[in-house]
Amino acid sequence: xxxxxxxxxxxxxxxxxxxxxxxxxxxxxxxxxxxxxxxxxxxxxxxxxxxxxxxxxxxxxxxxxxxxxxxxxxxxxxxxxxxxxxxxxxxxxxxxxxxxxxxxxxxxxxxxxxx
Amino acid sequence: xxxxxxxxxxxxxxxxxxxxxxxxxxxxxxxxxxxxxxxxxxxxxxxxxxxxxxxxxxxxxxxxxxxxxxxxxxxxxxxxxxxxxxxxxxxxxxxxxxxxxxxxxxxxxxxxxxx
DNA sequence: ACATCATATGTTGATATAGGCATGTGTCAA
DNA sequence: TTGACACATGCCTATATCAACATATGATGT
Numbered sequence: 001x002x003x004x005x006x007x008x009x010x011x012x013x014x015x016x017x018x019x020x021x022x023x024x025x026x027x028x029x030x031x032x033x034x035x036x037x038x039x040x041x042x043x044x045x046x047x048x049x050x051x052x053x054x055x056x057x058x059x060x061x062x063x064x065x066x067x068x069x070x071x072x073x074x075x076x077x078x079x080x081x082x083x084x085x086x087x088x089x090x091x092x093x094x095x096x097x098x099x100x101x102x103x104x105x106x107x108x109x110x111x112x113x114x115x
Numbered sequence: 116x117x118x119x120x121x122x123x124x125x126x127x128x129x130x131x132x133x134x135x136x137x138x139x140x141x142x143x144x145x146x147x148x149x150x151x152x153x154x155x156x157x158x159x160x161x162x163x164x165x166x167x168x169x170x171x172x173x174x175x176x177x178x179x180x181x182x183x184x185x186x187x188x189x190x191x192x193x194x195x196x197x198x199x200x201x202x203x204x205x206x207x208x209x210x211x212x213x214x215x216x217x218x219x220x221x222x223x224x225x226x227x228x229x230x
Numbered sequence: 231a232c233a234t235c236a237t238a239t240g241t242t243g244a245t246a247t248a249g250g251c252a253t254g255t256g257t258c259a260a
Numbered sequence: 261t262t263g264a265c266a267c268a269t270g271c272c273t274a275t276a277t278c279a280a281c282a283t284a285t286g287a288t289g290t
Contacts, residue, residue, distance in 0.1 A: 002275035003118060003247045004131065015130040016119065027202065033237060048238055067236045067287040075206025082200045087142065091190025117245035118277045148267055163268055182257040182266045
């Protein structure tokens with residue numbers, strides 16, 4: 001099998017650098033496709049397709065004004081990612097981990113209840 | 116070109132569900148490959164390969180005890196992801212966004228012929 | 231209607247994947 | 261040394277991508 005589709009969830013969608021950059025641009029507020037094309041150095045089809053992926057996972061939403069499609073971030077779609085990553089905060093914030101590692105090293109005895 | 120390598124960065128590495136699950140298992144502490152194989156329902160080569168990816172991006176670290184390879188999480192490697200996602204917190208925490216969305220919708224809706 | 235602007239979509243080609251299975255490497259025990 | 265155990269790695273196939281170019285859709289203005 002191949003990799004999971006980029007449109008599977010936010011995790012897969014934000015794996016691509018260009019898509020993260022697009023989201024960063026949209027942090028400044030709504031932007032049309034052309035604006036994004038200018039600010040990043042991507043072709044229009046590239047941006048449109050990336051936006052399509054982001055739309056599928058609801059990371060961005062679109063509003064049409066005349067012939068311009070104005071995109072904006074829907075940060076809520078990033079919550080699952082945020083929450084998931086957050087559960088690992090302890091693993092870089094707490095010094096206890098260092099102690100834990102040390103204990104693990106000290107306790108590293110080959111288990112004998114086998115065989 | 117194809118998608119960026121899963122070993123490019125943490126973003127790509129955690130895009131895969133199995134790899135996230137492996138990291139979750141390791142939240143309980145060190146675990147050998149066989150332990151992970153048992154707790155998740157994956158084959159041993161699958162787990163080994165996923166661990167290889169996680170090792171490449173330094174999301175896990177390994178320590179060998181006898182013939183067992185004990186893996187543990189290196190949460191620090193998730194910091195870039197955490198920090199990046201965190202910049203979007205405002206987009207789901209602030210009520211102002213709701214108001215913004217509402218205004219956008221009101222300004223964008225062309226008259227419909229539904230009635 | 232027509233030309234033009236702003237986006238979306240389709241196609242092709244190269245590439246990296248993930249699963250399945252087999253096999254290699256390294257360790258322990260007798 | 262031999263065998264069993266724990267894990268890593270190699271090969272294969274199907275698949276989903278991403279860039280690039282071309283083209284279709286849709287709205288605007290004259």
